Amino acid sequence: MKVGIDKIGFYSPDKYIDMVDLANARNEDPNKYLIGIGQKKQAVIPNTQDVVTMAANASQKIINDDDKKSIDLIIFGTETGVDNSKSAAIYLQNLLKLNASARAFEIKQACYGATAGLQMAKEYVTNHPNKKALVIGADVARYGLNTPGEVTQGGGAIAMVVSTNPSIASFDGESAFHSDDIMDFWRPLYRTEAVVDGHYSNNVYVDFFKDTWDKYNQMNQLSVDDYKALTFHLPYVKMGIKGLRAVLTEASESKQEELKNEFNFSKIYSENIGNLYTGSLYLSFLSLINNSNDLQSGDRIGLFSYGSGAQGEFFSMKLEQNFKNNDSVEDINSMLNNREKLTIDEYETMFNNWIPIKNVNMNLNWQSDDAEFFLKALKDNQRIYDHK
Known part of the structure; x- marks a missing residue:
């Protein structure tokens, strides 16, 4: 019995900044960002979008009525949770009107959370073949204005339906993992920006x-x-290149060229979106299957997941017959091509208007947000979500 990813949806808001503009504003050589980091554009997240709304916007693209009946496990991987107690998965379950007879919870380990969820979903569906699971990787990457990490910000959401007889890719063997207590990146409870030893x-x-x-x-x-x-967690594109180089010496020249060519397809979305934290690896995987013309059913794809602090996992999947979805290709191309380019001043204003970590009552400018799901207001310590 095959178990794997049956559907993948992606959402990121409709605003971005160009890395050349950011480099010029920070008095840096643009090639430091374009080549040294490997980024071209960066998604900018308005305060009307958080991990819950972005997950809902990603999920609604792929979930139909049959899925709603079959999904009874909802796992939300994020390090940008909206509450220290209530799970983002519960909010999502309500917004999407998913089955109430479901397990719904949030999982956290830096950028590794969605992989933990995916592996849990694999085990669940293997034991319950008639059921499906919804796995989310959604985050907002924030390091602060005029910081070394600013160029690696971004945000968005990946949604994956896990089932038997998957359309996209099936799991292939057991994973290998490694964990250690390492202070390379963390985000204290009193901060919306991460602390990192790059x-x-x-x-x-x-x-x-x-x-x-x-x-x-x-x-x-x-x-x-x-x-x-080979696909990688891409907090920024150059990080994946460093990982790939670490194993290229094991390959023949022709194999090296093949792996490098496929990696170039896997980075297209990330270099135009930026860091997705928990969703980054799966955006890389989606970029590969949507953009490469040399993949075939049965091909083995390696996936490396990394979450600072730290947890690493490597596993592989085999592509299925219908791994490439032309609707997904057109949807994401349209999303990327039709975004609004912000000036650096506009971006900085939007960055500084992020929801603070304190009790405030706010009515947000949701009318200017074209997304189907959005954050409408904050009232009496509650987030008020709505949809169009």
Whole structure:
């Protein structure tokens, strides 16, 4: 019995900044951002969108009435939760009018949360073949204005339906994972911006990748030649390049070229959106299958998930017959091409208008938000969500 990803939806708001504009505003050489970091554009998140609304906007693109009847597990991976107690999954369940006879909860381990959810969904669906699970990876990456991490901000949501007989990709063997108590990135409860030791985090990321890569291939008797492509958690594109380079020496020249070419397809969405935290790996996977013309059913795709603090996991999936969805390709291309470009002043104003971590009553400018689901107001310590 095959279990895997049956559908993938993606949403990010309709505003962005250009990295050349940001570099000029910060008195930096644009190539530091374009080449050194590997970013072209960055999504800007208005305060009418949070992880709940972005998850709803991503999910509504892929969920039909049959899914609503079959989904009885909702797992929400995020490190940008909207409440320290109530799960974002409960809000999402209500907004999408999903089955009330369902388990719904939130899971957190930095950027690894959606992978933890995906693996839990795999086990659940394997034991309940007639059921489906909805797994979310949604976040807003914030480091602050005029900080070293500013260029790696971004945000959005990935939604995945996990089922038997999946249309997109099926799980292939057991995962390899590694965890350690590491202070490379964290976000204290009193901050909306992350604290990061960038150089240390880069090194840990590559070390965790190599560790789980070696373990996985030993466990499953595989080598680099058995993979059509490798996809990575991409907090910024250059990070994935560093990971890929760590194993290219194991491959022949022709295989190296193939892996590099496929990686170029996997980075297209990320280099135009920025950091998705929990959803980043799966945006990379979606970018690969939507943009590469050389993939075939049965191809093995490697996936490396990393969450600072730290947790790493490597696993692989095999593409299924209907892995490429032309509607998804057109939808995301339209989303990226029709966004509004902000000036740096406009972006800074929007960044500073983010919802504060304190009790405030606010009516938000939801009328200017074109998304189907949005945050309308904050009242009496509650978030008021609505839809059009």
